[in-house]
Each structure stands twice: as structure tokens, then as C-alpha cells.
Amino acid sequence: MQPFTTLTSTPAPLKVINVDTDMIIPKQFLKTIKRTGLGTALFAEMRYKEDGSENPDFVLNQPAYRKSEILVAGDNFGCGSSREHAPWALLDFGIRCVISTSFADIFYSNCFKNGILPIVVSPEDLEKLFDDADRGSNATLTVDLEKQQITGPDGGTVTFNIDPFRKHCLMNGLDDIGLTLEKAPKIAAYEEKLKQRAWA
Amino acid sequence: MTATSAPRTLYDKIFDDHIIDQQEDGTCLLYIDRHLVHEVTSPQAFEGLRMTGRKVHAPEKTLAVVDHNIQTTDRSKGIVEEESRIQVEALARNAKEFGVEYFNELDIRQGIVHIIGPEQGFTLPGTTIVCGDSHTSTHGAFGALAHGIGTSEVEHVLATQTLIQKKAKNMLVQVDGTLSPGVTAKDITLAIIGEIGTAGGTGSVIEYAGEAIRALSMEGRMTLCNMSIEGGARAGMVAPDEKAFAYLKGKPKAPHGAAWDEAMRYWQTLRSDEGAHFDRIVKLDANNLPPIVSWGTSPEDVISVAGSVPDPALIEDETKRTSKQRALDYMGLTAGTKMTDIPLDVVWIGSCTNGRIEDLRAAAKIVEGKTIASSLDYAMIVPGSGLVKQQAEAEGLDKIFIAAGFEWREPGCSMCLAMNPDQLKPGQRAASTSNRNFEGRQGFKGRTHLVSPQMAAAAALAGRFVDVRQLG
Numbered sequence: 001m002q003p004f005t006t007l008t009s010t011p012a013p014l015k016v017i018n019v020d021t022d023m024i025i026p027k028q029f030l031k032t033i034k035r036t037g038l039g040t041a042l043f044a045e046m047r048y049k050e051d052g053s054e055n056p057d058f059v060l061n062q063p064a065y066r067k068s069e070i071l072v073a074g075d076n077f078g079c080g081s082s083r084e085h086a087p088w089a090l091l092d093f094g095i096r097c098v099i100s101t102s103f104a105d106i107f108y109s110n111c112f113k114n115g116i117l118p119i120v121v122s123p124e125d126l127e128k129l130f131d132d133a134d135r136g137s138n139a140t141l142t143v144d145l146e147k148q149q150i151t152g153p154d155g156g157t158v159t160f161n162i163d164p165f166r167k168h169c170l171m172n173g174l175d176d177i178g179l180t181l182e183k184a185p186k187i188a189a190y191e192e193k194l195k196q197r198a199w200a
Numbered sequence: 201m202t203a204t205s206a207p208r209t210l211y212d213k214i215f216d217d218h219i220i221d222q223q224e225d226g227t228c229l230l231y232i233d234r235h236l237v238h239e240v241t242s243p244q245a246f247e248g249l250r251m252t253g254r255k256v257h258a259p260e261k262t263l264a265v266v267d268h269n270i271q272t273t274d275r276s277k278g279i280v281e282e283e284s285r286i287q288v289e290a291l292a293r294n295a296k297e298f299g300v301e302y303f304n305e306l307d308i309r310q311g312i313v314h315i316i317g318p319e320q321g322f323t324l325p326g327t328t329i330v331c332g333d334s335h336t337s338t339h340g341a342f343g344a345l346a347h348g349i350g351t352s353e354v355e356h357v358l359a360t361q362t363l364i365q366k367k368a369k370n371m372l373v374q375v376d377g378t379l380s381p382g383v384t385a386k387d388i389t390l391a392i393i394g395e396i397g398t399a400g401g402t403g404s405v406i407e408y409a410g411e412a413i414r415a416l417s418m419e420g421r422m423t424l425c426n427m428s429i430e431g432g433a434r435a436g437m438v439a440p441d442e443k444a445f446a447y448l449k450g451k452p453k454a455p456h457g458a459a460w461d462e463a464m465r466y467w468q469t470l471r472s473d474e475g476a477h478f479d480r481i482v483k484l485d486a487n488n489l490p491p492i493v494s495w496g497t498s499p500e501d502v503i504s505v506a507g508s509v510p511d512p513a514l515i516e517d518e519t520k521r522t523s524k525q526r527a528l529d530y531m532g533l534t535a536g537t538k539m540t541d542i543p544l545d546v547v548w549i550g551s552c553t554n555g556r557i558e559d560l561r562a563a564a565k566i567v568e569g570k571t572i573a574s575s576l577d578y579a580m581i582v583p584g585s586g587l588v589k590q591q592a593e594a595e596g597l598d599k600i601f602i603a604a605g606f607e608w609r610e611p612g613c614s615m616c617l618a619m620n621p622d623q624l625k626p627g628q629r630a631a632s633t634s635n636r637n638f639e640g641r642q643g644f645k646g647r648t649h650l651v652s653p654q655m656a657a658a659a660a661l662a663g664r665f666v667d668v669r670q671l672g
Binding site for chain 1: 220221223225227229231233240241243244247252254255268269283284286287290324327332333334348349350351352353355357359360361362364366397398399402403429432434443455458459460462463466491492500519520522523526617618619635638639640641644645
């Protein structure tokens with residue numbers, strides 16, 4: 001997993017609430033047995049017209065946002081299905097950071113497994129960030145994970161909270177399974193105790 | 201195993217009981233008792249194991265089944281769609297290579313992963329259950345801590361039989377009163393989501409309690425817990441009682457003999473203590489609860505069948521207003537239209553929410569001796585599992601449905617997420633017993649209205665929504 005330290009990019013505004021994972025990646029793209037190559041499928045039903053051509057109204061098709069690495073979105077981003085194809089598609093497109101007022105639990109957790117930083121901000125800060133994002137290529141945001149801070153185009157800052165363990169893993173690109181396997185003796189001890197439960 | 205004097209919730213008890221290790225910041229390593237696996241969210245996890253030379257830590261605690269991708273027409277000659285077939289074959293190969301029990305598409309025990317878990321007695325009270333599928337919350341009906349995980353976590357559980365977790369908040373949903381005839385668990389859950397919103401349960405585990413929950417059958421409780429995720433809660437649960445124990449007794453994978461008696465002694469302790477702390481309490485009165493229909497593209501967009509399509513212009517918040525207007529435009533509806541005036545094209549009954557035998561019985565009772573409206577393009581029944589289908593056929597329900605004009609299909613997820621050929625066409629409008637009315641969920645530009653099986657059956661006869669309370 002690629003470590004996340006700082007990121008500077010033009011933020012893309014997606015002013016929709018309850019963006020669900022079916023919207024982020026429709027089911028026809030879930031038939032893959034790989035994690036890669038899903039960037040073209042990101043937001044497919046909003047991003048493309050029925051004939052397959054780009055929908056010019058969709059934010060990521062507009063010149064200023066085609067290379068955005070930060071997405072600013074409405075409340076409850078990533079709700080619905082647990083499909084990790086959603087963060088895989090975001091990552092493959094190039095998005096490393098999503099900012100919203102809240103995230104669905106499973107999506108939030110999936111982001112951290114893939115080097116994507118989901119940031120929760122207040123409704124007031126989200127409005128400010130939407131305004132920044134509306135300025136297109138004239139504005140960039142800088143996200144500093146170490147400082148837990150977003151710096152806007154005019155130098156204003158927004159601080160955010162993040163779980164210390166998740167921050168540590170993200171900053172160092174750590175593999176969860178490797179960390180857990182270091183606790184193998186504790187797992188074995190628990191399983192030994194479980195043997196007293198014939199039914200479990 | 202941890203002795204504390206403070207009163208604890210059911211969730212607290214099961215969580216505490218599974219802690220292997222706890223870090224200073226509260227991050228826990230939690231033991232996972234049961235892992236369900238399906239073809240869509242597992243291939244990358246097994247591939248990860250192969251690449252790192254890891255094994256499945258506890259294959260006997262893992263059960264694999266195909267459900268999402270497979271066609272619901274004849275499968276005796278294999279899976280028709282190539283990409284789907286590749287995914288199904290990958291699961292078969294992975295299960296064999298890693299020593300995991302697997303129900304293939306021709307196995308009578310095959311079905312939707314959340315239907316077969318309880319059916320096999322794989323789902324047990326007091327256990328932790330995960331699956332790479334958000335509707336894993338279903339299993340909470342038995343007093344299990346059950347929730348969906350992503351594919352990286354599937355790999356983590358396969359490799360270690362554990363999950364890294366932080367404790368969620370406790371939320372109590374208390375439903376008292378008595379449901380009117382024709383009003384169901386589905387209406388309770390849709391009403392709750394309408395009340396709390398799709399982010400209302402974010403960061404929480406819901407416990408459902410109260411007179412109306414106790415009165416629900418196990419299948420009704422599964423419907424209820426299933427849709428906890430639609431209210432934002434990863435998990436929902438009901439304290440296990442005699443109904444739960446009676447359901448499980450004698451199931452193939454449930455404990456037998458002395459092990460059953462020992463399990464029962466533990467299971468009977470699984471309830472929230474008097475005075476246990478809940479971070480949030482939501483109350484709903486089951487008396488006078490109407491049948492609920494969704495009107496928009498989020499499960500929070502719900503209204504009584506006796507109501508009308510609401511007007512987004514009345515919403516103050518701009519982003520919310522434009523989002524709800526977008527939903528109405530997508531649905532092709534106008535504010536003020538009576539729900540009972542909306543004509544339907546398709547009726548679909550099935551899913552891990554409402555694809556069990558009681559759902560089919562309830563629908564059959566309504567359509568028996570009648571025929572579906574000629575204005576419908578089609579109506580379809582997809583049983584949740586091979587065993588549900590077998591039971592329904594033994595009771596003659598298939599004949600009732602076929603005589604009424606329904607298609608009677610093979611089990612699977614089918615049009616609930618439309619990964620297989622069962623899909624709405626652009627513009628088609630469906631009454632569906634599934635769980636999500638998201639844009640494109642049941643087919644590109646398809647329009648979904650979420651309802652109970654009774655409401656779907658009645659809608660199939662009329663070609664539009666009707667209030668099932670008014671049926672004789």
C-alpha cells in the first residue's frame with residue numbers, strides 16, 4: 001500500500017448527498033477478479049452517456065477536475081454495498097483523498113486498506129471547501145496527514161480528526177495482515193480457550 | 201470472560217467476549233467465529249493469500265456459496281455469461297485449493313449467503329459473523345454480532361480469523377405496539393430508516409427491542425436486521441429467545457446433544473442488562489404503522505402507501521434539496537402524485553431481505569386464484585435458496601405463482617443488484633422486495649420502489665400500489 005503523507009491537488013466538488021457505492025462503481029464492473037483497472041468505471045453511470053461518450057456535465061469530465069486527486073462530496077459518502085471496488089476505482093482514477101461531512105462505516109474502513117484518506121469535516125467547513133472547489137484550477141488544497149490539516153487556496157486551514165492507529169498505518173503504508181500475524185500467539189491462546197466451548 | 205459490574209448491552213457482551221488484544225487507543229483485535237464467502241468479493245482476497253503464501257487460518261469456520269452472479273434460469277449446463285462464469289469458477293477453485301466448504305450453483309443448499317447461514321445453523325447466537333457483503337447484518341436476528349466487510353478484510357479474516365475493530369456506539373430501536381394485518385417487518389425497517397436517515401446509524405450497532413420485535417418471527421427479524429445497513433448501522437441485532445433457539449434446533453451445522461445444552465446455557469445470558477447504556481434511543485409505535493413504499497433513490501425516501509410523492513422544493517438545505525430533486529427526476533415522478541396512482545412495469549419478489557419461505561407464503565396468499573395485471577411487463581419470484589424453493593414447491597406455492605402469471609426462478613441474488621441477466625430496462629418501474637432503490641441498482645436507469653412481499657404481490661395484481669390493509 002502506498003503511504004499517504006501530504007497531497008496537493010485541485011479538489012473536485014460532487015454536491016450530492018448519500019453517494020452510494022453503486023454510484024461509485026456500478027455492478028457490471030464487479031465481475032472482475034482483479035483489483036486494478038477500475039478507474040474508467042468510476043461513477044460510470046453519471047460520467048458517461050448511454051452511447052458511451054462522456055457526459056460533459058459531470059464534474060470529473062470538466063477540464064479543471066480531470067486530474068483531481070481530492071474529491072469533496074455531500075454527506076454520507078460511500079453508503080450501501082461493502083464492495084471494495086469503490087475505493088479501488090477511486091484509487092485507479094487517481095483520487096487519494098475524499099472529504100465529506102460523514103462516511104458510511106464500511107466504505108470508510110475500506111479506504112484505509114487502500115491508501116485513501118477519508119476526511120470528515122463540519123458542514124460549515126464543507127461549504128467552504130465546496131466554494132474552493134468551485135474555483136476550479138485556480139484553487140488547490142493541500143492535505144497534510146501528519147498535521148491533520150487541510151490548507152485552502154487562501155491560506156485558511158481546517159483541522160480534522162483521525163484514529164491514531166489508522167493514521168500510523170496510512171502514513172507508513174502498513175499491511176494489516178502482517179501486523180496481526182505478529183499477534184499469532186495471542187490468537188492461538190484465544191483459540192485454546194475457545195476449545196472449552198464445544199458448540200462454538 | 202471479562203468480568204465487569206457495569207450493566208452491558210448485548211453488543212457490549214459479544215464484543216467483549218471476542219477481544220483478543222486491545223491497544224491503548226481502543227483498537228481491538230476481534231476473533232471471528234464464522235466467515236461467509238461469495239464469488240464477487242472474494243477472488244482478490246484469495247489471490248492475496250496466494251501471493252503471500254498464506255493459508256486459510258480456520259477453513260472449518262468458513263463457508264462459501266455462489267449467489268450474486270448466477271442466472272436464475274436453468275443452470276444445469278453451467279453459467280451462461282462468461283465473466284460471471286469465470287468468477288464462479290474462481291470461487292470453486294479457491295474453495296478447493298484452500299479447503300473451504302462450498303455450495304455450488306446446483307447444490308440444493310445453495311442460495312443467498314444470508315439465507316443459507318441461518319438455514320444451515322452456521323449462524324449462531326453470541327458469535328461474530330462476517331462476510332464481504334453489507335447485508336451480513338441479517339444474522340444479527342439470532343443475537344450474533346454480524347456485519348459486512350471489504351475484500352481486504354475478507355483476506356484478513358481468511359488469513360488470521362480476526363478483524364481489527366474499534367467499538368461502535370450502542371443504539372436502541374424500541375418498537376412497541378402491534379402491527380396491523382398486512383403490515384410487516386419490512387414496513388418497520390423502512391419506517392425506521394425514514395426516521396433516522398441512511399446515515400442515522402453510522403458508527404453504531406443497533407439493538408431492536410420491544411413488544412413488536414418480540415412478536416416478529418425469526419424471518420421477520422432477519423428482514424429487520426438485514427436493512428440495518430440501509431440505516432447506516434453496520435450491524436443490527438435482536439436478543440435471542442425461544443423463537444431463535446427453536447429455529448436453530450436440529451439445523452445441520454447447529455450444535456447437537458450436550459453441546460446444544462451447553463450452548464443454550466450461554467445463549468440464554470445474551471440480552472442487554474437492565475440499565476445498560478445506549479448512546480441513542482429511537483422509538484417507533486407499531487400501532488397504526490401503514491405499509492411503506494419508497495419514492496426516491498435512497499432507502500430514506502419513504503412514505504405511507506396512503507401518501508403522495510413529497511415536494512423537494514420544501515427542503516431548506518441546498519445540497520439536500522438538489523439531491524432529492526435529482527431523485528424525483530430519476531424516478532420520473534412529480535411531487536404530489538398519490539403513491540397509489542403510480543403505474544408499475546415489473547414486480548420482483550426475492551432477495552436476502554424478503555426471499556424466505558414466509559415471504560413467499562404471504563405473497564402466494566394474496567395472489568392465489570388471481571392473475572397479475574396485464575399492464576405489467578412481467579412479475580418474477582426468486583426464492584432465496586434451494587431449500588426455500590423446495591419447501592415452496594412442496595406447499596404448491598410455485599403453482600399458485602405460475603397460475604397467477606409470475607415467473608418462478610432458481611435461487612440467487614438476481615434483480616436485487618442485477619449482476620445477472622435479471623435487470624430492469626431503462627425507464628422500467630418496479631415494485632421490489634429488495635433493499636436498495638439506488639440509481640441503476642436494479643438495471644441502468646431502472647426505477648425501484650421498495651416494498652414488503654405483501655405489497656409487491658398486491659401491486660402485481662393491480663399494476664399499481666394498493667394498500668394491503670384494504671384487501672379483504
